[in-house]
Amino acid sequence: MKLFEYEAKKIFAKYGIPIPKGEIATTPAEAREVAAKLNVPVMVKAQILVAGRGKAGGILFADTPKEAELAAEKLLGVEIKGVRVPSVLVEERITAKNELYFGITVDRALRCYVAVASSEGGMEIEEVATRMPEKVVKVFINPIYGFQPYHARQVAGRIGYAGKQMLSLASTFFKVYKLATDYDVELAEMNPLIEKTNQEFAAADTRLIIDDNAFYRHREFENRVTEEETKLTPQEREAQKRGLAYVKLDGNIGIVGNGAGLVMATLDTIQLYGGNPANFLDVGGGASAEKMSASLKIVLSDTRVNAVFINVLGGITRCDEIAKGVLEVRKQVGFAKPIVIRLVGTNEEEGRHILTEAGIHVLSSMEEAAEKVVEMAKAGGSNGYGYIR
């Protein structure tokens, strides 16, 4: 789960990390009030979760409260990179002597957290890593020692600071690590971390991504409705409600399968045959007839879909349950679109029997079935090859 900048900053501030003074505003009038209260030149920053916000015009400067109001008016409600701006952060503008980077993230291959720092902040760290790899300092954190203050001091030294400034930076890095472990983050980042003209530091922009699997430890975010969630399609919302893994894609072939890897491979195979999948949907392991029918209904309700591919290899999932689920959907809503079914594995005979009795043809090769459904979708989902209607 990604947090908005203003939410992340509240948490950084809680840990004593210096951040610019500022407040959130949801109307231009509020933005003017905040700017008046701050009584300094400000930045007005769109609160959206997409990267590259600055370049896309999501950050505006304002020297007076009136200008802040106009800036907020420009940003609020418009779409930046396809996302509507729900609020803006009005914040004191700090003159930067230097822009730095510091973040804590996860190194999957080494199975540990890693601290990443650079004297070149303000752009994406991946870009720095490509253009100036020598400017990126990485410290892999041994889970047994953790990230100790002496590690933090080493990092501050390696990006070019000494004396009092080194100590002050190290203290900030250490706090970010503390925060990162307390909040189960996948990423905690200050970019840029600004060195001010008075030699002090401030986290001008911060990002926090929390591990979804650790959500149960952070109930304070439970009722948080993000832009992403309010923008869910009806299919995505229904899938979320039923605990199904669903991802909307651009094409017109609806997909239902069991197992994340198999469904990904199904999408890839469809594309190899020249088709375009409309979604990723994994019914999960050991799916019941009821779960299968719910999944199929979600895919059929997508108006872009003009043919459906069900690809099931039964392991703990039983083919007869899948077959029953399919028939249930036909009984309840009928099939407005042609459907190709590939069904093999546990209780395959029973599953096939149930479907063929009902006049539904079943295939056993994934590739053959993929090819068939691509042809159908190309025919506009017309009757041409309709196995079942």
Added chain:
Amino acid sequence: MDMGIFVDKQTRAIVQAITGEQGSFHTRLMLDYGTKIVAGVTPGKGGTKVHDVPVYDTVKEAAEKHNANASIIFVPAPFAAEAAFEAMEANLKTIVMITEHIPIKDAIRVMAKAKQLGTIVIGPNTPGIIVPGECKLGIMPAHVFERGIVGIASRSGTLTYEIAAGITVADLGQSTCIGLGGDPIIGLSFVETLKQFGKNDQTKAVALIGEIGGNLEELAAAFIATEGYEKPVVAYVAGRTAPPGKRMGHAGAIVMGRTGTARSKIEAFSKAGVQVAEMPSEVAKILSQRLMKEKYI
């Protein structure tokens, strides 16, 4: 000669959360396969039995009384790390973590301890491991596997069964099939598994089944190229069509920024001389051709 890697006929396993729905169901199937499930653990249910397997309150008790050396964990995610620690402290040397959705922070701690102790952790979010005809410590459907010569390492479940079934039909069979797990932090990598398959005489070729997210495939490709890996390796990578930033079912299957794309993995494999199958069914075909050339079949 060892038939496979990590587990064999002598493996004596306990089931953690044996009285749960999944634990009990798969205990039955593992027993049917011939796996030595010697005890189970569910705190508070000590003294009862599941499919005639005695249940204990603690891993220590179960392991000591039955001389166990492995564990399979079905414990729910919030308690799964604790379960793994309990197994490690009881000196169990092979641990299969079926549980999915374990927090990253917990998984990191488990893997650090395992490394220190030399414990093999398979998973989390894995279907487990099977050495056909010897031992099944997992939830995979046994019927798609047959004793044979291909070592399989995979990051997914059902897709593995799909490819394994193809390898069985092609009459090659498997020496060992191991699910590394679909989570971002997992105990075994492709590289570590390749090393084990390299040393195992029964294994004549290796199939690697990867997917988007992380860089374990790239590291495997680099290992194969630099070490001059001798056995033929064939790879499949799922997720060519996955959009960036979206989690494709598995917690670990996500393209972040520029890392973890299928393209990067496929290119790395190709550069290392590893043939990459375009479709799942091609894995068995390519393996057959390679093994015929090497005169194994």
